[in-house]
Amino acid sequence: MKTLRLSALVLTALFLQTVAFAQGQPGKDLLTFEQFEAKLKAAGKDAQILDARLPEEYTQNHLEGAISFNIANKSDFEKESAKLNKDKPVFIYSIGNGRSGVLAKDLRAVGFKDVTEIPGGLSKWIGLGKPVISTVGKGLNRDEYTASLKSDKLVLVDFGSRYCGSCKKLAPTIDSIKNDHSSTVKVIQIEAYENKSLVKELGVVSLPTLVLYKNNEIIWKKTGGASKKEKEKALAGQTL
Numbered sequence: 001m002k003t004l005r006l007s008a009l010v011l012t013a014l015f016l017q018t019v020a021f022a023q024g025q026p027g028k029d030l031l032t033f034e035q036f037e038a039k040l041k042a043a044g045k046d047a048q049i050l051d052a053r054l055p056e057e058y059t060q061n062h063l064e065g066a067i068s069f070n071i072a073n074k075s076d077f078e079k080e081s082a083k084l085n086k087d088k089p090v091f092i093y094s095i096g097n098g099r100s101g102v103l104a105k106d107l108r109a110v111g112f113k114d115v116t117e118i119p120g121g122l123s124k125w126i127g128l129g130k131p132v133i134s135t136v137g138k139g140l141n142r143d144e145y146t147a148s149l150k151s152d153k154l155v156l157v158d159f160g161s162r163y164c165g166s167c168k169k170l171a172p173t174i175d176s177i178k179n180d181h182s183s184t185v186k187v188i189q190i191e192a193y194e195n196k197s198l199v200k201e202l203g204v205v206s207l208p209t210l211v212l213y214k215n216n217e218i219i220w221k222k223t224g225g226a227s228k229k230e231k232e233k234a235l236a237g238q239t240l
Helices: 002-023 033-046 055-060 074-081 099-109 121-127 142-148 165-180 196-202 228-235
Strands: 048-051 066-068 090-093 115-117 154-160 185-191 209-214 217-222
Touching: 033 090, 033 115, 055 066, 074 099, 090 099, 090 121, 099 115, 121 196, 142 196, 154 165, 165 185
Parallel strands: 048 066, 048 090, 090 115, 154 185
Antiparallel strands: 154 209, 209 217
């Protein structure tokens, strides 16, 4: 009974955090991933692919043919955007659709006619197993991950990234659970882009993704795309 009460406590804390994140995210009119892939393929060599993340993120993992396009100021933006062709299609990505949305808006404002964001960003691209140019290893395999879940406690797995804004906002809640409930909850934090094979195999397509296990079985999961109804169902104890 105590474990079940703690499950509800953990879920409630995470629910309140994720509602706050959702309220802070503007609505976006994005293509479906399938539509995006078709458009990118049709563009062929005319595709101008821009990585809106930090240069160090780009170095670790990026799409083939992409150029690093993290611009710090207006003069640099004007200089770098002048190297692009306004009449050819531009495809932009970041971790999700935060930084890519800002860059897309800026490019449209200066006359770029066809600007498209990768829906779900690099998180979804990697989670779906799409190829990237990478300088980091594949990380944990499935057996190693499964072995790490063995515990008499609840196990909360946090798939995130040190570069992810929403992950940083969630961090205090994760730290609180780790510190205040260490006797009953084991917390595992996984840097998604250093564990690409595992992320693909588990179908993690949005960051942060939180998975709660009991006796090696998933009893609750929350991704960036989870609806309020799904989270309320979890809080009502229907997955416990």
